[in-house]
Amino acid sequence: MRCPANPLGWCKLVRMQIQRHKILLGVTGGIAAYKSADLVRRLREREFDVRVVMTSGACEFVTPLTFQALSGNLVHRDLFDEQAESAMGHIQLARWADYVLVAPATADFMAKLAGGRADDLLTTLCLATTAPLILAPSMNKQMWRNVATSNNLRLLLSRGVRVIGPVEGDQACGDKGEGRMTEPADIAEVMHRWVGRGCLSGLSVLVTAGPTQEALDPVRYLSNHSSGKMGYAVAAAAADAGATVKLVSGPTSLATPFGVERFSAVSALDMHRCVMENILGSNIFIGAAAVADYSPAEPAEKKIKKSSDGISISLHKTRDILADVASLKSRPFTVGFAAETENVETYARSKLSSKGIDLIAANDVSKSDRGFESNDNELYLYWKGGSKVLGLGPKIQVARKFIDVIADLYHEKYPA
Ligand code: PMT
Numbered sequence: 001m002r003c004p005a006n007p008l009g010w011c012k013l014v015r016m017q018i019q020r021h022k023i024l025l026g027v028t029g030g031i032a033a034y035k036s037a038d039l040v041r042r043l044r045e046r047e048f049d050v051r052v053v054m055t056s057g058a059c060e061f062v063t064p065l066t067f068q069a070l071s072g073n074l075v076h077r078d079l080f081d082e083q084a085e086s087a088m089g090h091i092q093l094a095r096w097a098d099y100v101l102v103a104p105a106t107a108d109f110m111a112k113l114a115g116g117r118a119d120d121l122l123t124t125l126c127l128a129t130t131a132p133l134i135l136a137p138s139m140n141k142q143m144w145r146n147v148a149t150s151n152n153l154r155l156l157l158s159r160g161v162r163v164i165g166p167v168e169g170d171q172a173c174g175d176k177g178e179g180r181m182t183e184p185a186d187i188a189e190v191m192h193r194w195v196g197r198g199c200l201s202g203l204s205v206l207v208t209a210g211p212t213q214e215a216l217d218p219v220r221y222l223s224n225h226s227s228g229k230m231g232y233a234v235a236a237a238a239a240d241a242g243a244t245v246k247l248v249s250g251p252t253s254l255a256t257p258f259g260v261e262r263f264s265a266v267s268a269l270d271m272h273r274c275v276m277e278n279i280l281g282s283n284i285f286i287g288a289a290a291v292a293d294y295s296p297a298e299p300a301e302k303k304i305k306k307s308s309d310g311i312s313i314s315l316h317k318t319r320d321i322l323a324d325v326a327s328l329k330s331r332p333f334t335v336g337f338a339a340e341t342e343n344v345e346t347y348a349r350s351k352l353s354s355k356g357i358d359l360i361a362a363n364d365v366s367k368s369d370r371g372f373e374s375n376d377n378e379l380y381l382y383w384k385g386g387s388k389v390l391g392l393g394p395k396i397q398v399a400r401k402f403i404d405v406i407a408d409l410y411h412e413k414y415p416a
Contacts, residue, residue, distance in 0.1 A: 024097035026122045029057015031172040032104035032138040032181035040070040042188035079121045094128035104138030114152035134162045141177030198242025199407035205243040206282040207235040208289035210250030212268045217300035225372035228252030231288030233399035268318035286335040287322040326356040341366035359383045
């Protein structure tokens with residue numbers, strides 16, 4: 001079977017794009033600079049041509065010789081190096097790059113970039129290039145959280161700079177928290193997907209995420225514990241896999257993932273409407289939102305006054321977005337989630353068949369280290385004739401593996 005929204009076919013698209021992409025890797029002066037040596041190796045394994053530019057701070061951590069040996073190219077360090085300029089001048093270098101990746105990107109480097117400074121070779125190249133600019137930040141967690149860094153990040157994102165990470169974990173200073181540079185293998189993987197070799201290249205994906213809020217009166221609502229983290233991770237992973245991604249989100253405080261188009265919805269009814277308005281042309285639908293099953297039948301127009309006897313509220317069933325998408329005439333490959341507290345497989349499989357979907361990802365929300373609000377999750381995947389467990393890990397990592405399974409099943413159902 002061939003998917004109508006993907007007439008070219010995935011394999012053809014992937015084959016057409018196999019070529020050596022050129023990455024200019026900027027290394028700035030942070031403790032994670034030593035990891036960038038491994039990053040060079042990982043990028044070369046993925047068929048990238050790599051040239052390295054080091055700041056003077058980076059040279060305090062790792063020798064240029066290390067990068068020269070690993071990249072197979074002279075390392076560039078100085079804006080005023082006559083020898084290097086005669087070999088490949090800085091403007092030529094800026095033109096050479098298909099991508100400029102700065103890893104690690106320190107807080108200071110981000111500040112310089114946000115301010116448009118060009119006082120060394122790397123900042124000058126960043127200003128002079130027209131290639132997409134990607135940063136893998138690395139810094140202490142307080143520095144990452146500092147409002148100055150957040151403002152710089154926002155400014156850079158608004159200019160189209162892409163950011164990979166940082167991730168949570170142990171830090172060189174002894175702290176634990178968000179600020180570690182994303183692991184080199186993961187950065188190489190994201191780069192690989194961004195250059196169009198991703199498993200969802202050429203496909204459109206619609207994801208729902210977060211909770212819904214069902215108004216009781218103008219000041220109160222019924223909702224649930226969904227933070228949106230899982231759905232946002234799925235949207236980010238789908239975009240990293242080369243898909244065009246739309247995200248219909250309930251109320252959350254999360255930033256829209258890079259490359260994802262976001263639509264906001266508040267109630268289950270809003271979310272249903274927004275999904276139906278955007279579903280046309282989607283190849284894949286992933287319902288990760290915790291949509292309220294019930295909504296107050298008649299929300300009060302004015303604030304409900306306290307009553308000593310208590311009150312009773314009449315609820316009506318909301319429309320099932322997932323089931324409605326699955327029953328569309330020209331339906332996308334439809335994926336649902338199941339939040340369960342017991343009998344995970346039985347309940348998940350029953351939703352798989354009652355909602356008529358292709359794949360369901362169940363999570364055990366009775367455990368506090370996964371599911372709702374947590375940064376980690378474990379998913380039990382079920383489809384007709386198969387199952388797979390995606391072990392406990394950060395939601396973005398689980399989401400990437402989930403996307404790989406979705407891509408495999410999609411391409412099996414719609415071979416090129
Ligand atoms: O947001 P986080 O804090 O990261 O938490 C992630 C999560 C636990 C919310 C997520 O992993 C998850 O399990 N989402 C689905 C939660 C849910 O509503 O499960 P359910 O078993 O009640 O619903 C089954 C499926 O039907 C879901 O895909 C849901 O989106 C969909 N549904 C439900 C009701 C409805 N009216 N419309 C729907 O589309």
